[in-house]
Amino acid sequence: MTDERLTDVGVVDEKQLKLLMRDWRRGRADRNLWQALSDGYVMVFSIVVIGAMLVSSILQAQETAAVCDTDGCVAARGLLPWASVAGVLAFTLVVSRLFGPVAASAAEGFWLMDGPTDRRRILAGRLFGAIGAAGALGAAAGALIAALTGSGPVEIGIWALAGGLGAAGLIAFAAAEQGLDRHWIVTGVQWLIGAAAIGTMVLLVSGAAGWMDLGRLTLLAVELALIIAGVGLLLVVAAGFLAYRRLRNIKRQRLTSGGSLISGLQGAAFALEFALIRDILVEAKARQRGHVRPTRGLGHGTTALVMRDVQRLWRQPLPLVTLVATIVVPYAVQALGLAMLNPPISALVLLAALVPFMNSLRVLTRTKGLQRCFPFDPGQLRTAAMIVPAVLALLWTVGAFPAFLGVAGGVTTDPVSAASAALVTGVAGLLGAVRWVSAKPADYSGPIVSTGVGAMPPGLMFSLLRGIDMVALITLPIVFNWPAWISLIIALIAFSLLRSGIDRDSLMDQQAEQKRMLEEERARRSGAPAAGKQKIQVQRKR
């Protein structure tokens, strides 16, 4: 040590450091939470209204499901919560692996982790916060699913406990594994629970369709869900303790990569840019993978783009598995007796399942740089990038067709109506996914609207509905019992708009260009010079 002033530095008090950071953050706030809520009264009011509508819809669906006593409804009431809660738990593990679950911001990583601090004291709050948040969200999901399947208050409480404690326990378990920098056990458990969710869903549909006798499975006592809650509680205590002990072992890079991801996602979330959120996740996954075995392309022209999408299916088969698994959804919805709502609900699920197949379309539409490298007009490019997802949507439609016939229980319909409903569902899912992937983000350079929560561009709120709007437009005629051709005509118009990629900016550009040409023509007719003198501004030969 050359500088004597640095020889006596004392001992770091992590608690004081955290208090100091809190003071910096909160001390600079110019209003408290209540004032912020008062300012955003429109937003609060909207949330209350939308919340009330959601609760009302849930209660209505619950009443419909509760009075339905077909085999399908009984099987769904018995098994759907099991399948859904398993899905929630698998999703919890996916999220925890993605972010940590214990994470730190890049600034904390640089300023705090490098210093002589005790990481356990800094990170303990994060760990318990993550476990608590997972518990609350898991409980809400469990209760919602139970309510939607027509369960009573006691059952709803039991499923809330199972979902909440199960999710909290798995977060604690993942955190304990994070302390050992070990992934494979968490990944294995995640796949196991995910497979259980899909398997239960398939059982449900098979039973409801009468393809197999479920025996007493449909009467599986809901109290057994308390076992999930018990295991979850055990994990919260045991794995939580282990995770706390291992907090000092977590590598800084592992902590900050999760933190950077969260801050990136937060930024995109504030702008309601969900496609950007997915971009960030895809980039993070690509960084994690790092390297692939290159494959030689096939064909030339636009065929090369299509064949590259086909090759992507071999490279990343997981989205294909997910897509196949989602075929169960229309069967389950029909079995639940919600035949009228089957097209919009299943189309939304198909939308989500098709998005991972649209990486080409996403990259080619989000910036024009790469698009410009290809010798095609935007319509040709978009069409080429839609072909593989369209074929997959068609196959999905064929697979889902028997569901709309009612072979899995619920309402039965004639083949023509069923085929129309299946086709409309497939088309709506595809075009919804195309819109979700390729829609322009809100334009912050245009006029800004003053609202109760501050200034925002008019397109911002529509970002929330991106993709969903397309599904609603195309499937609502079916919901209202109008002829299917209305849906198909709407779909055709939507396709031509989505294919051309016409947006407000392009239209304004076209308008400006036409205006300019008109003015030039007028100037030419009146004898005035159409353009200025040709002049090179400054030129110097080397």
Next chain:
Amino acid sequence: MAGVAKKDVVLQVDNLKKAYGPVTIVENFSMRVHAGEAVALTGRNGAGKSTVLRCLVGADRPDEGTVTVNGTKVTETNPEIRRAVATVIDDLDFFPDLSVVEHLDLLARAHGLHEPDALVDEVLEEVQLVPQAGQLPSTLSSGQRRRLALATAFVRPRQLLVLDEPEQRLDVEGVAWLGERLKAELDGGLAIVLASHEPALLQAIGARELRLEGAR
């Protein structure tokens, strides 16, 4: 690069004007670039070099004036223009799930090359990305990404090359290689327009220099 004889006018710009609000970035800007000729836009930061280049490739629409390539008015979405103009400006994006070599293979095939392997390998070696052939773009360093961007321009047919500060993030060897490569492209009849702050590069390719004065 076939189809254009040396001394044919490849790019013609007449009375280009571009303004952002009240600030005029460039006005009354005209130039012609012939096949086998390189034109360098120079000037201090903010002089409007990138703005002009963006107008040349159709990424920005000029407020006044016309830009034509081989006599065809430039619009960004025109396939004819896209076929003729290879561009490396700052807005290039990559597919997150395709490796370095797969990007080059896809571009070459999209431009109609039936067996692009040899060309792709050659370009990959030139830009010194052979060890990174299987890497995904997000794992590349900024210099490697720049080399990949340049490689995308060399792996496809082209009559006009538009480069915005191509020397950026390249090491000394990289700049030297780029100079040699661009010289060879010029000898083959390519027209080049570039913005650059690197005198050595401009000297290596014997570029005609247009100095921009900046915003008013």
